[in-house]
Amino acid sequence: MERRRIGVAAHQVDVFILEPGTDRYLGRLCAFNACPKGKRECLVSGCGDMPFLRQHDEFEWWADTLAPGGAVRLFDRASGTVATAASLPLPETAESG
Secondary structure, eight states: OTTTSOOOOGGGOOOEEEOTTTOOEEEEEOOSSSSSOOSGGGGSTTTTSSTTEEOOTTOOOOGGGGSTTTOOOSEETTTTEEOOGGGSOOOOOTTTO
């Protein structure tokens, strides 16, 4: 934001929360400012059981999503990993490659 005067809106990111040590999917970070908010989305089974962790009907977490090259961990308490998306290298495009 400081360098380029652009930012990322909450609806432009998906934050998946996994259980430490097991990588079991717990939910996605909810963008509502209250839990439960009383919206239709909040009526999904399990939504809000852990405050602000949203559940989606018929969503299935695929364990291989975490395979090398499939995802980037920005935070992992066990390993001490703390990173920002801004510090990641940009993907090569047809124009730059």
